Amino acid sequence: MKEPTRDPDRPAADSDAHDKALMILIAVGDETALRELIEKYQGAVYGTIAKMLGDPVEAQDLAQLVFVRVYRAARSYRATAQFKTWLFTIVRNLVFNEHRRRSRAVLIPLHPPEDDSAGPSGLDLPDPAGKTPGENVLDQEMMREIDRAIFALPEQQRLAIVLRRYDEFSYEQIAEILKTSVPATKSLIFRARETLRVALRDYLETEKERNLRRK
Amino acid sequence: MKNGSDHPDSLEPFDESDSLWRLLGESRRPEPDGWFTARTVARCRHESPAVGHSIFRFWRWACGGSFGVGLAVILAMTQLHMVPTTAAEQKQKNVQEAFAYVASLDSDSDTSSTWQDSSL
Numbered sequence: 001m002k003e004p005t006r007d008p009d010r011p012a013a014d015s016d017a018h019d020k021a022l023m024i025l026i027a028v029g030d031e032t033a034l035r036e037l038i039e040k041y042q043g044a045v046y047g048t049i050a051k052m053l054g055d056p057v058e059a060q061d062l063a064q065l066v067f068v069r070v071y072r073a074a075r076s077y078r079a080t081a082q083f084k085t086w087l088f089t090i091v092r093n094l095v096f097n098e099h100r101r102r103s104r105a106v107l108i109p110l111h112p113p114e115d116d117s118a119g120p121s122g123l124d125l126p127d128p129a130g131k132t133p134g135e136n137v138l139d140q141e142m143m144r145e146i147d148r149a150i151f152a153l154p155e156q157q158r159l160a161i162v163l164r165r166y167d168e169f170s171y172e173q174i175a176e177i178l179k180t181s182v183p184a185t186k187s188l189i190f191r192a193r194e195t196l197r198v199a200l201r202d203y204l205e206t207e208k209e210r211n212l213r214r215k
Numbered sequence: 216m217k218n219g220s221d222h223p224d225s226l227e228p229f230d231e232s233d234s235l236w237r238l239l240g241e242s243r244r245p246e247p248d249g250w251f252t253a254r255t256v257a258r259c260r261h262e263s264p265a266v267g268h269s270i271f272r273f274w275r276w277a278c279g280g281s282f283g284v285g286l287a288v289i290l291a292m293t294q295l296h297m298v299p300t301t302a303a304e305q306k307q308k309n310v311q312e313a314f315a316y317v318a319s320l321d322s323d324s325d326t327s328s329t330w331q332d333s334s335l
Contacts, residue, residue, distance in 0.1 A: 031256060038252045046251065047244030056245060063247065064255045071259040139241070146242035165236065166244045197235050204234050 019083035027074040038067050041084075044167050045091055051162045052095045054151045062098060066090050081176065088169075088177045092159060099155055142203055149199035156180075157192035164189055 019040075025033035045066050050059035069090050077086075150158060156178060163169040163177065175185040197204065 031260075034259060035252055035256055038255050042247050042251050042255075043244070046247040050245045059245075060247060060251070063251070064258050067255045068259050068262050072262075142238075143242040146239060150239075150242075161239075165239050193235060196239070200235065200238060203238055207234055207238060 016082050016084065020079045023070075023074050023077050023079070023083065026071060027077065034067075034071060037070070041087060042067075045087070048088070048091055048159075048162055048167060049095060051147070051150060051166065052155070052158060053098065054147065058098070062094050065094060069094075082173065085173050085176050088163065088167075088173075092177050095159065096155060145203065146200065149196050152199065153192050153195060157188050157195070160185060160188040161192040161196070 019037065022033045022037045026037065042063065046059055046063040049062050049066075050056050053059050053062070066087070070087065150161065153161065160174055160178060163174050164171075169177070171182050171185050171189075174189075175182045178185060178188070180188075
């Protein structure tokens with residue numbers, strides 16, 4: 001079997017063909033191909049799940065499970081859709097199942113909830129370069145508020161907004177992942193944006209003021 | 216270009232590059248730790264056995280299943296051909312045997328061993 005060339009800077013269509021070639025290799029037990037696929041998508045998969053669940057530890061476990069599913073399904077995988085869309089359909093199923101499991105079970109956290117005034121959580125990755133400690137604290141607080149606002153959205157809206165904002169999926173791809181139509185996807189994103197605009201209005205006004213001051 | 220708060224009635228993509236979009240971008244997507252790939256590959260290896268392994272597993276289940284079904288059939292057959300076990304059935308069997316024995320006694324016959332028995 002021909003080894004696919006490993007070039008990270010390739011157009012989307014080419015990248016999709018490369019992913020499908022990797023899946024063929026994974027199906028015959030090529031661990032290097034599996035490793036490459038995981039390295040390519042781990043950030044997107046883990047990041048999306050972490051944004052969806054708001055729990056970095058649980059997100060690690062679920063993200064691993066996504067790749068286990070990919071590995072198991074490699075032999076029966078039929079390249080009918082884009083690989084990335086198929087991958088995120090697995091993410092969607094696992095995340096929604098986890099939501100249902102959580103809604104049924106009363107979960108008692110092993111660790112006490114973090115104090116908001118404490119340092120950054122696993123979801124916050126502040127860049128302290130060139131900022132005063134005061135600005136860093138404000139930034140961390142803002143990031144926590146953004147994560148909280150996203151986490152408060154209904155699950156369909158949350159996944160739609162996360163896929164659109166952080167993974168840069170097209171409406172068509174999001175519609176395919178959510179098993180809905182493109183207008184319904186746009187409506188989901190619109191409603192999510194309206195809710196977020198209200199939840200984050202203080203920060204939006206602050207940013208507006210900052211921009212005016214700069215001008 | 217439409218404003219971000221316009222309702223998306225048409226299929227035209229609405230402009231998302233507004234202040235809200237930029238603000239959401241401030242909260243970056245978290246990244247997994249450096250051992251994520253190694254751990255995931257190990258988990259894939261552990262949780263998904265190789266092709267040969269799965270074939271072996273199939274045959275193991277097939278042989279085990281066949282043996283179980285065979286054993287059940289043999290047990291069922293043995294049960295069907297077993298002698299009656301209840302007290303009533305045993306009593307009825309004894310009566311039938313007694314009748315058969317009496318019927319075998321031919322009292323009219325000179326050769327009947329019962330009449331020829333000198334001890335009687």
